[in-house]
Amino acid sequence: MVAYLKGGEVSYNADQKIPVVRTYDVIVAGGGSGGCGAAVAAGRMGAKTLLIERASYLGGTSTGGLMAVMWAPYDSYSGYCKEAVDEMVAMGAAQTGPIVPFDPSILKQVHLRNVLKAGVDLLFYTYVVDAIVENGAIKGVIVENKSGRQAILAHQVVDATADGDVAAFAGAGFQMGRSDGAMRPVTILFRMGNVDTKELLEYANDNADQFIKDTHVNFVVPEEGKLRLAGFFDLVKTAREKGELDKDCHYLRIETVDFDKKVALINTVRVYGVDGTDAWDVTRGEIESRRQMEALITFMKAKVPGFRKSFLIDTSDMLGVRETRHVHGVYTLNYDDVLKGRQFDDTIGINCTHLPHGKEMHSPDANEGGETDVANRVDDWPRLCHEIPFRILVAKDIDNLYVAGRHMSATHEADRVTRNIPPCILVGQAAGTAAALCARKKITSKQLDIRTLQRELLANDVILGHPIPGVAKGVSAGQAATT
Numbered sequence: 001m002v003a004y005l006k007g008g009e010v011s012y013n014a015d016q017k018i019p020v021v022r023t024y025d026v027i028v029a030g031g032g033s034g035g036c037g038a039a040v041a042a043g044r045m046g047a048k049t050l051l052i053e054r055a056s057y058l059g060g061t062s063t064g065g066l067m068a069v070m071w072a073p074y075d076s077y078s079g080y081c082k083e084a085v086d087e088m089v090a091m092g093a094a095q096t097g098p099i100v101p102f103d104p105s106i107l108k109q110v111h112l113r114n115v116l117k118a119g120v121d122l123l124f125y126t127y128v129v130d131a132i133v134e135n136g137a138i139k140g141v142i143v144e145n146k147s148g149r150q151a152i153l154a155h156q157v158v159d160a161t162a163d164g165d166v167a168a169f170a171g172a173g174f175q176m177g178r179s180d181g182a183m184r185p186v187t188i189l190f191r192m193g194n195v196d197t198k199e200l201l202e203y204a205n206d207n208a209d210q211f212i213k214d215t216h217v218n219f220v221v222p223e224e225g226k227l228r229l230a231g232f233f234d235l236v237k238t239a240r241e242k243g244e245l246d247k248d249c250h251y252l253r254i255e256t257v258d259f260d261k262k263v264a265l266i267n268t269v270r271v272y273g274v275d276g277t278d279a280w281d282v283t284r285g286e287i288e289s290r291r292q293m294e295a296l297i298t299f300m301k302a303k304v305p306g307f308r309k310s311f312l313i314d315t316s317d318m319l320g321v322r323e324t325r326h327v328h329g330v331y332t333l334n335y336d337d338v339l340k341g342r343q344f345d346d347t348i349g350i351n352c353t354h355l356p357h358g359k360e361m362h363s364p365d366a367n368e369g370g371e372t373d374v375a376n377r378v379d380d381w382p383r384l385c386h387e388i389p390f391r392i393l394v395a396k397d398i399d400n401l402y403v404a405g406r407h408m409s410a411t412h413e414a415d416r417v418t419r420n421i422p423p424c425i426l427v428g429q430a431a432g433t434a435a436a437l438c439a440r441k442k443i444t445s446k447q448l449d450i451r452t453l454q455r456e457l458l459a460n461d462v463i464l465g466h467p468i469p470g471v472a473k474g475v476s477a478g479q480a481a482t483t
């Protein structure tokens with residue numbers, strides 16, 4: 001019961017009791033890339049595991065957000081990430097290469113199958129709204145759903161909400177976005193059907209100067225059914241100057257084109273200054289995204305070759321939030337670590353990507369794709385690999401709490417590469433494995449022997465990186481960078 005107080009506040013009844021409905025070894029909060037990696041790993045380790053998700057499906061941003069391209073070269077994948085992608089490839093639902101386009105509906109099914117096969121309990125349509133903390137250690141979470149407000153206890157908790165909701169509720173420290181608090185823009189993606197791919201291809205081939213130069217970002221390989229185009233610079237500029245497109249729209253980014261189905265995935269909406277942890281702001285971002293999308297569709301149908309007879313198939317059903325909290329871990333990954341391909345004694349895997357060295361991606365300051373955006377206008381994007389240290393997943397301020405996903409402990413600059421889907425799945429697998437080991441041994445997250453964790457990850461096909469005595473022969477980040 002809640003009482004209304006004068007002065008604009010309400011108070012919970014002091015005697016309010018919340019029922020403890022279940023107890024687990026491991027709770028995973030959030031069923032996106034990090035959460036699926038964590039839940040599958042913990043379940044396979046034999047830990048009694050619960051995965052809590054506010055939506056009705058798994059995969060989070062990668063599926064519901066329609067973000068259907070893994071931004072990392074396929075040959076760098078290992079562990080559960082490779083397994084899930086290989087399952088999609090076998091079903092004809094993903095293509096391998098420097099980046100990996102996939103069918104988001106199929107990934108939902110692949111994750112669901114693997115989570116259930118691992119013996120994990122699932123709770124959909126449920127928000128985690130608070131954390132239970134005692135003597136500096138997390139003991140469980142409070143959830144809300146159709147059944148009301150309930151408490152669920154666990155020995156270990158993996159926060160895979162992407163926003164670090166559990167960590168924030170528990171009182172852990174975090175950095176919002178960049179050092180000045182600014183965050184990357186939010187986006188909804190949408191798919192257009194009945195695209196005339198022949199006409200689109202002809203335009204791309206005849207107007208190479210109108211597109212980003214880098215061949216990892218842009219590629220036109222019709223014989224392999226691969227097309228990805230970012231640019232259409234002059235068409236966009238003319239429309240923007242006439243007020244037909246948003247003032248911050250400088251390029252049209254077609255994330256992928258499926259030649260057989262004639263479907264194009266559009267990643268061009270950009271809304272700046274949205275705080276993804278503020279429900280009112282998220283709503284504003286959603287509405288503004290949809291306004292920009294309508295303008296883009298009108299523009300594409302009128303001006304962009306291949307789109308005249310196209311139609312809108314679907315849109316992201318959750319706002320694509322690129323950045324919010326970076327939870328303070330025992331270590332914080334920085335951009336130097338990434339650029340130098342640093343090796344860590346507590347490595348839990350390799351993260352590779354093609355990156356314009358030293359340049360901002362999806363800057364909070366707008367101008368993405370603009371004439372002075374060197375990353376998108378003049379750079380080539382060489383391959384870069386670094387190891388991921390376990391310490392960036394271990395919450396510094398709260399025991400038995402891990403952060404698995406884009407909110408891992410990394411600076412805004414390092415987050416350019418850590419926020420991609422493959423590293424999020426990878427850190428999920430490490431966090432879930434660590435949580436299961438700690439629950440089994442009845443120890444805290446900070447007492448875990450790193451070699452035990454590394455041996456377990458290795459046994460589950462994770463490539464750790466450099467040689468580790470007594471654990472792995474290793475593939476150095478340097479080697480991985482050139483393969």
Ligand SMILES: Cc1cc2nc3c(=O)[nH]c(=O)nc-3n(C[C@H](O)[C@H](O)[C@H](O)COP(=O)(O)OP(=O)(O)OC[C@H]3O[C@@H](n4cnc5c(N)ncnc54)[C@H](O)[C@@H]3O)c2cc1C
Nearest residue numbers: 030032033034054060061071128161162320405406420421
């Ligand atoms: C527009 C956009 C484009 C991108 N482009 C690419 C790309 O091309 N390639 C690439 O590899 N990556 C890309 N990324 C990055 C990548 O998609 C994400 O960073 C990554 O998928 C995040 O995974 P995650 O597990 O951390 O979070 P998510 O996948 O967002 O998962 C978090 C899950 O937690 C749930 N949740 C959140 N809060 C709660 C709560 N309180 N209670 C219960 N459940 C909760 C959510 O519903 C969600 O399912 C893009 C991201 C965006 C937004």
